[in-house]
Amino acid sequence: MLDDFMWRAALAGLGVGLAAAPLGCFVVWRRIAYFGDATAHAAILGVALALLWNISIFAGVVSIALLMAISVSLLSGKGYAMDTLLGVMAHSALAIGLVAVSFVAGVRIDLHAYLFGDILAVGKTDLVIIWSGAILVIGLMLWRWQALLTATLNEELAHASHINPRREQLVLTIALAIVVAVALKVVGALLIAALLIIPAATARPFSRTPEQMAVIAAVIAMAATTGGLRAAYTFDTPTGPTIVSLAAAFFVISTLASQGWQRFAS
Template sequence: MLDDFLMRALLAGLAVAIATGPLGCFVVWRRMAYFGDATAHAAILGVALALGFQISIFIGTMVVALIMAMVVATLAGRGWAMDTTLGVLAHSALAFGLVAVSFLPNVRVDLTAYLFGDILAVSRFDLAVIVLGSALVLGLILWRWQGLLMATLSEDLAQSAGINPGSERMVLTLALAVVVAVALKIVGALLIAALLIIPAAAARNLARSPEMMAAFAMAIGAVSVFGGLQLSLARDTPSGPSIVVIAALIFLATTLGAALVQNRSAR
């Protein structure tokens, strides 16, 4: 029988994995990896503002992550060179957040938990917020699945079918902001992008359809959470990075397996 804190950690991790699986597929398909990274880094600034104004950390991080995601999406729509822009925005937001926390009077907070996550410290309230946020993200993606797929495949094709690519982009922007807010407690700001990208990238080696890739990404994320927690408990390693390590090992295994199958087929 698992202890309460372990059960809460496992349920929170599984909820985040279910949300990041399909969302991560769109991040991979649209080549938005750095976009997710910039949004995640902005979450630290959200933590600082939440502590300063004495509001919920979840609300602070979601608002700032949403603002960052909308700014990046707007700049991308105007044709800005996104590699440089994202680099400037991501690291500037992280630096401003870290500096802002140091100026808060009578506030002593361990930023390591926000940078790398602290899933074992998830409370019942945190779990409720994580589950609700993950359900919102999954619901958004399921609701707009066909539109998102068509807009990802071709914006011109989407427009000809009566789908507004800008609206679909905003759905992804909102979903990404919510995921950043709920995943901050699990893997931290520096590793959120990894949880989005690595399971989806591993699933791409196994899937033959978009729906199958999303399902595999959720499964790989869930296995990564379970394996990461096992590693953390057995070897006293940090929980967030341990989850990402398991995901990376699965990605390596699927990549090597796909390469072997391709080599055999070529013969």
């Protein structure tokens, strides 16, 4: 089965969707969508450094993502607004990464694949990395779920419950870095944030509990990745953008359906 590139691509999409959706719920609840976008942009610098130092691209991307998150945490509250810091660091990391790539001698680099994804080129080793990362992220989410919810709801309540909000923020940061690293091959650095945010936003109107929202978001994300893959194959369109476009279509349908239901109920 794994000798068929379409099956490999589908399994990769399912793994990324399963990992990104629950994490995306916290991104939506905490209103840190720009943080996810900044981390994804920094992934290109991680790719460049990994190639320059001849190390694993996964390790390079995770390291840079964590470094950015820690830097933002240390610099926040020192005269700069969070969105300003994220904007400066995200675009700087992307630009420096693109420049650094040009200094990699003897290696042909398909920047389009890193920016927009190349799910059809996923190999068996990539599948192992993607699903290992997905299982790790899901494990982190399950382990810290209640603590993450409490810290997201109210920091004072978290302190009263003997929960350290900064520690839970670190857990989210680590999970986000892992998701960015495993999703880079599927949707690319410029579209990772969309796969985090859109399924969670789509699930929100139909969810009564946080757990329900996470499950619905995961289903939507997996449907978008597999459906987008099939549509891209059928219509010969770029796979990463097609996946995100289908997720966006789900969001539009969800919004119209929820508004229609609210009008009917009133």
